[in-house]
Amino acid sequence: MSSFKRNVYLKTVPIPQAVETVRGALDRESLVRTQRVASHEAAGRVTAEAVYARFSSPTFHSAAMDGFAVRADDTFAAREDAAVTLQVQTARTGGPLQAGHAVAVNTGHPLPEGADAVIMIENVVAALPDSTAPQSISIEAPAFPWQHVRRIGEDIVATELLFPQGHTLTAYDVGTLLSGGIWEVRVYERIRVRIIPTGDEVLDFTARPEPGPGQVIESNSQVLATLARGLGCEVERVAPVPDVPEVIRQAVTASLDDNVHLTVICAGSSAGSKDYTRATIAALGEVLVHGIAAMPGKPSLLGLCKGRLVAGAPGYPVSSVICFEELLAPLIAWLGRGEAPRRESVTVEMTRKVPSKLGVEEFLRLSVGRVGYKYMATPLGRGAGCITTLSRAQAVTRIPANAEGLEQGQSVPAELMVSRTALERTLVCVGSHDNTLDALADELMGLDTPCRLASSHVGSMGGIMAVKNGSCHMAGVHLFDPDSGDYNMPFIRKYLPETPAVLINLAIRHQGFIVPAGNPHNIRGIEDVARQGLRFINRQRGAGTRILFDWHLKQCGLQSDAIRGYGKEEYTHMAVAANVLTGSADCGLGIRAAAKALGLDFVPLARERYDLLIPEQFMEDPRVMAVMQLLGSPAFLARIEALGGYETTLTGQVMQAGTALGEHGR
C-alpha cells in the first residue's frame, strides 16, 4: 500500500556506521570553540591545549616532619653510644644554618639555607637545658641527606607538562593546576543541546496535566535533557511543539540561530504520515542517517543543518533513550573531546531463552542479581514503550545482529546500570506478583543495609521453575491443589523433589470478581456470571488464579462452557482489570488491588495463601534474612493489612504440608 502518503526510511545502518557517517560530515573544529575558565572551576572540562606548570611545588625545600633542620654532614658521627649535640639556632634570625647547629621546624616550614635534612622530633633524645625551648639537642643516629625534606619541585617542576590537550580534568587535577600556579585553563566549550518535544497528543509535564483519552504526558524530552546534563552539556528543553511542519521548522531554525550544537526533535522521526522530522531536517539541511539496525531505536534520524547536528529521536521512550545513548552521547563526547560514558561489563547467565531478529542488534534490559556465585539475568519487557524497563533494569545486554537470540543458561556480557555494590544487595524474586511484594520492596530499602527487591512476574509455576534452575533467591507462589485442598506444597513436592526449600507465608489474600464500578450486573458469585451469560475474561492456563476459578466452578457444579469467554486469556491481574474497564469483558477473576488501581469494584470470592518459596541454601543469605526480619515485624504486618484484601495470621510462618489457610480454613 505504498501509495499512502508516507516517508520511506533510508537504508537502516548499524550503530557504529551511523556515528561514523556523522563524524565524517561534521566539521567539529569550526563548530565547537574553546574558552578560558578558572582552573578551580574546571573539573569535568576538557583541555584544549597543553598545560605547563608556572610554579614548582614546593617552591622551596621544606620540612616533611615536625623536628629540627640540620646539615646532614654534622650528624654523620652520631651513634647510640656516641650522641652528637647540636646548638639550636632560632629560625627568626633568618640567616643560613651555621655548622653544628639545628633549627626547629614544623611540617611545611622552609629549610634554612645550608640545611639538607630534618630529624623527627621523636628522634631527638634530649634537649638542654629547657625542653620547651631547648638551647641544644642531642641525637643518637645520623641523618642522611634530604631525609624528611620535601625538595623543591618534588611534586611539580615549573615548566613541566601538567596535562596534554584533550584531557578531562578531575578534582585532583584542580589541585595540580592550582599548585602549579595555573589560574585559568583553555578548554572546549560545553556542548549546547536543545530538546524539542513534538506532537499534537502530548501534554507538557510542566503544566501537571490530567491526561484525557488519547493524550500522553510527554516525558522523553526531560529524560534526554537529564542524560545530556549528565554528560556536562548545557541543555534547554522547550515546550512541546504541535505536529505542524512549519512550527517544527521554526523551532529548529530558532535553535540553529541560537548557536546550539545539537538540536533533538523528540518523536516524529518514524515513517508515519504525521512524522515531520525528516522533512524538517531535509528542508534545513541534509539527512545523513534515517533508521538504525537496532531494536529499540530503529527510527532514529541524524542530519546536518547549517553545520550543526540535528537529530530526530523516536517517540517510544526506550527507543529515544537508545537513540541518545548509542548515537548522540558518542557524538557529544566526540564534539567535546571527552570520553563517551561506558558501563562496567559483567558476565550474566540468562534464566530464559530469548529469540531475536537476525540483522538487528537488540538492547535487552535485564533484571540481574547475584544468586549463589552467578549473576542471574531475567529479561524484562522488550517493548520500546516501557520506560519502566529502564528504571527496573540492573543491566542491559546487546543481542548481536548476527544472532538469532539467547539460550536459557547462556552466559552473555551485560552492561551494568547499577553499581556492583547495588547488585550484591539485590534480592531476586521470580514468580507470581502480589502487591505485598511492593510493600516488602519498600521496607527492604529502609533497612540499615538497604536491600533492593528485583521481582520478575512469571506466575507461580514460573517461580517454582526458577527455584529449580537456581535463578532466584525466592519465588512468590499461590498454587491451589484441588485434590488435597492444600496450597503450593503438592506442586513443590512434584516439581522440586531434590531441591531443599522452605515455604514461608507472606500473606493470605482475597481473590474475587473484578467488575465495573457500581457492579452493574450485581454479580455476587460464579452462578450470577453463568446465569446472565456475562462476558468473562480468563487467566492463562497454569495461573494460580485460573486453577482457583476452575475449582470454584466445579464446586458450583458448572462446566467451563457455561462461562462465556472462558477461552479468552490474559496473563496478569491488571490485564483482566483493563478488559473490564474498557468494556471488553463484564468481569474477571483477580485481586482487589487490580480493581482498585483502575477504579473498579471487587466482589470477594475466595481466600488463598501467597507464600515465598526459598531454597534452604539461601536462608542464611543476608538478603533473605532481611526479608525474614521484616516478616516478623508488627509494623510490616500492619502495613500489609492496611492494603486491604489481605490477612497476616500466617505471615512469616513456615508452611508444612496441610497448613492450608490455617485455623481459618478455606
Next chain:
Amino acid sequence: MSSFKRNVYLKTVPIPQAVETVRGALDRESLVRTQRVASHEAAGRVTAEAVYARFSSPTFHSAAMDGFAVRADDTFAAREDAAVTLQVQTARTGGPLQAGHAVAVNTGHPLPEGADAVIMIENVVAALPDSTAPQSISIEAPAFPWQHVRRIGEDIVATELLFPQGHTLTAYDVGTLLSGGIWEVRVYERIRVRIIPTGDEVLDFTARPEPGPGQVIESNSQVLATLARGLGCEVERVAPVPDVPEVIRQAVTASLDDNVHLTVICAGSSAGSKDYTRATIAALGEVLVHGIAAMPGKPSLLGLCKGRLVAGAPGYPVSSVICFEELLAPLIAWLGRGEAPRRESVTVEMTRKVPSKLGVEEFLRLSVGRVGYKYMATPLGRGAGCITTLSRAQAVTRIPANAEGLEQGQSVPAELMVSRTALERTLVCVGSHDNTLDALADELMGLDTPCRLASSHVGSMGGIMAVKNGSCHMAGVHLFDPDSGDYNMPFIRKYLPETPAVLINLAIRHQGFIVPAGNPHNIRGIEDVARQGLRFINRQRGAGTRILFDWHLKQCGLQSDAIRGYGKEEYTHMAVAANVLTGSADCGLGIRAAAKALGLDFVPLARERYDLLIPEQFMEDPRVMAVMQLLGSPAFLARIEALGGYETTLTGQVMQAGTALGEHGR
C-alpha cells in the same frame, strides 16, 4: 622528647572502624531532613518514601503501529487466497468500531471502543477505491487479539510501586515518574558541606598569588569541594583562616550555626604544636577518631559538634583526598541514603617490588596500561605531598595492613581511576625522562583517536629492564658506551639478547652544565669546574648523564677526585638544578629544560642520542603506530626543535649499531 607541647593521637584505627564509630555516634534521622522537589529535576536525589503511580501508562489502549484498528474476530477468516474486506470508518465519528469495519490509526492513537487489534499498514494489500483515503481495505491474514496494541497499563499500572524509599533516581526514573503522573517526590535534602582551609603559610588561590619563600598555594580545599560536589553535596569553601585557635573556632561555630551537616577543617589535624583542629573539635564537641591506620591519610580527625559532623583533613594533598574518599564520602553517602562511589576493580601485575609497613593500609597510586594481555602497574611516588600522583594515576591499589608489601610480578586488585576505554588507549613508556616526551604526550592526545602517554621515569637502564620484563610498550634510553662510542645498542645487545626490539631515535639532545643565572663562575667546560674547585652535584650510578660525564672527564684527562662533590648524587635533572638554585652546589650536568625550568643558565657540553626502544611485537600496536606517525610529522619535529636544546636530524629513524649521532658525529 614528649615534653614538647604537642597533641597526642588517639589510637589509630582501621578505616572501617572509623566510619562505623561515626555512624554509631551520629543521629542522621534528626540531622538530615526530607523535602519535596519537582520530579523532572529529581535525578540524582534519593527518595525518602515509597512512590506509587497516580496514572497508568498508557492510560488507554493505543496503536503500537501505523495502520488500521480492527476487531480481531472480523479477521479470522482472512487467508492469502481468501482476502477479507473491511469498510473504513472515519475516526472522527468517535463512536465504537462497528463490526466488519476498520479505523485508520497512527502509532500512539487510542483504539476506538470495540477494537482489539491493529493491522500494520504494510499488511494492507489493497485499498478501494482511492488509496489515499480508502473507503475499504483488504487483508490476507488474520489479526490475533491485541496485536500491535499497547494496552492500558502496559508500562505503568496506577497505584503500583514505582520506587521504594532510599532509591537514587536516574534520568530514566524521571521519565517513569512523569509518566506515572508524579509531579513531585519527597527526597532527602542534599548534604551541606563547608570546607575551611587553615594555615598561616597558605595563600588563597582565588587571589592568584605569587608564592614567596615559605608560602604555599592552598588548593586542598578546592579539591575536596570538587569531590563533594561530585557526590551531589551543596558545598561552600571559605577563605583560608590563620592558625589562631580562636579564629578557627569561630569559623567552625559559624558553620554549625549555618546548619551545615559536615564541616571540614583543612590542615592542622596532625599532632604538631600548631595543629589546632583537634582542640577546636574537642572544645565544641567530641573527638571520635584521631588517626587512621592508613597511609597516606593517617592524621585524619572525625568529631561530633552539636550533632553535626566535623572533620579535620590532613594538610598533605594526597592524605586529604584519602581522608575524604575513605572516611567522608562513605559518611556523606550514609547521611544522604545514597551509595558511596566505588571504582571498577581490575587485576594488575606489579612491575616492581614495593615494601610496605605492617599494620598500616597503604594506598599506592599506580600508572597502569595494558601491555600485551596484562594490565601492568608501576607505582607512582608514594609521598603524601604529591597531588600529581593522583592526577597521573590510572589506578590505586590498597596494600593491606597485614602485608609487608607487594612483590614484583605479583597480581593485585586495583581500583580504576580512569575508564577501561582510557586504559586501552594508554601507552606505557618507562625509562629516562625527557621533555620531548611531554610534547609527544600532548600530540598523542590531539589525534583522532587520542592516546594517553603514561611515562614512568626510572632511568635508561630501568627502561631496558622494563622492556625485558614486558612491562612497557617502549622505553626512553640515552646510554653512551665509551668503548664503542655508540649509543644504547651495546646495552641492548648485552641486556636484551633474546628480546627482538627496535630502536627509534626521538631526538638528539644537548647536555650541559646547569649553573646559576648569569654563570657567575664563568664555567665553559669541565676544566673550569676542576680548576676553580667548584662544588659539583652528580647523578646516580648508572644514569646516562653520569656515564656521559665520566667519559668527558676522561677525555679531559681528569680523575673523579679532581671534582669536588663527585660523590654527591641526585636522581633527576631537576634535582640537580634544584641544588644549583639553592646554592647547595655551583653546577651539575643536565639538560637545558631543567635549567630553564628554574631560571638557571645552561652551558652546553655534549650532544647525545635519546632513543625509544620498542619491542618488535608492539610495532603494530595502534598506540605505538600513533607515535611512529607523529615522529614522521614535520609539525612535531618543529615543535621539538622549538623546545631548544634538541636536534631532529635522526628523529623517527631506526637506529642500527654504530649509527651514533649520524652525520654530525659526536
